[in-house]
Amino acid sequence: MIEIKNLKKSFGDLLIWEDVNLKIDDGDTLAIIGRSGCGKSVLLKHLNALLTPDSGEVLIDGKNIFELDYVSQRKVRQKFGVLFQGSALFDSINTFENVAFPLRYFTKDSEEEIYRKVMRSLGYVNLEMAADKETSELSGGMKKRVGLARAIILEPEYIMYDEPTSGLDPETAEEINELISLMSDEFDITSIVVTHDMHSVLKVADKVAYLNDQKLSWYGTLEEMRESDQEDLVNFTTASEYQVKILGN
Amino acid sequence: MYALKEIGKYSTLLYQALRSSTEWSTYRKNLFQELVKVGYDSVPIIVLVGIFTGSVMTLQSAYQLESAFIPLSTIGAIVSESILIELAAVISGLVLAGKVGARVATELGNMRVSEQIDALESMGFNSVSFLVVPRVLAGILMFPVLYIVASIFGVGGGLAAGYFSGSVPPADFLQGARMYFYPWNIVFGFVKSFVFGFIITSIACYKGYYATGGAEGVGKSTTNATVLGCIYILLADFILAVLLL
Structure with a gap:
């Protein structure tokens, strides 16, 4: 609370x-x-x-x-997980590494475990196929969703x-609203x-x-x-x- | 008042960096990346600076000291001593203030205005340990190495310029360089490059870490980091000369 x-x-x-x-x-x-x-x-x-x-x-x-x-x-x-206004993704690493970032520093998970958790998290936001993309290749809505996948990776309270x-356009905004509700x-x-x-x-x-x-x-x-x-x-x-x-x- | 505030913020950042320098696991990976960016990636420009500085020194010295009463070995002595004591460290420092200082300030400034530093802190990272410590350490560790590179190519460039222009035979150049060689000069050059490495990276980190605004703010931070880096290099050069020579 x-x-x-x-x-x-x-x-x-x-x-x-x-x-x-x-x-x-x-x-x-x-x-x-x-x-x-x-x-x-x-x-x-x-x-x-x-x-x-x-x-x-x-x-x-x-x-x-x-x-x-x-x-x-x-x-x-x-x-806390935080989804920033501009997503605040690290532009020096790709989508997968952005989501994996907290796991690599705060857990002792194996590479297999990290892969599983990252893909699961990207799955929640329907972006498994963007795992290898550079952040500069992502649209605004995709960045928000990756930001959300990163925010929930450590299972915050x-x-x-x-x-x-x-x-965001209305359709993408609606997707984000649905994710927040989810x-x-x-x-x-x-x-x-x-x-x-x-x-x-x-x-x-x-x-x-x-x-x-x-x-x-x-x-x-x-x-x-x-x-x-x-x-x-x-x-x-x-x-x-x-x-x-x-x-x- | 503004200057005092700036000094206070800069000192606080350095204190935080010193305190968090024990968090080795946080910045280990970044340190190796920074060693490559600051050191290895700067070698080409330092080689170029060294060769041209040494060459021009030799040609100008030969022109100025053209006299039957001055042995040619004097030119070798002047060039090698000037490079070891002053030019290798200072000119490299000024060039690296542009290359390394601008990069560091831009990187951190960009991270600040796009909330990436806030994101690091939100995840529970110590952002100073993660971003500032490896960059300052890389500066301190790699600038002396780059000083050696600049010195070798500076003296080598001077030797080659003397030979190819026909103004100083290599044997005379080397005789002069050996005659007036004092190991202390290298120690002095090392100390200077160590201090310059600290000045450039710490100022750049400070300016980038506290950047405000958007692209304009980052540009301003980068310019300030480069200009202040150059000014403090010249100031430190003077102070070290007074203290150590």
């Missing part, structure tokens, strides 16, 4: 957000939504201590990650998705999805956190979000006619 308590972050004089309090139960999928630049990705990077807050706590299974020493922090980070559908439903992984794609939110989320005006403006279940009449939330979720249509459904 992840608990965020009174988190505050600023860069220099610029306050990003403060008084952020959240609880993410095991197995849940939380979508963090908000306008571009409101600090969604910044919040995500606090969950595995890639960024340090000005004040507040992030408790991972009861331990405040910011109070741990660097070695312990790194162990906690291994509980939590997966964080940073704008998983941004820059991870949550099949493997019972707790997921945190940062997005401003409301279609994606409606597809994958159990709970929603809305960041606005430098604070956590709203937090609740998907159903509560549909019924909420909080003005800024309604304005955000119904910003386009398409969103109104799908929310209405």
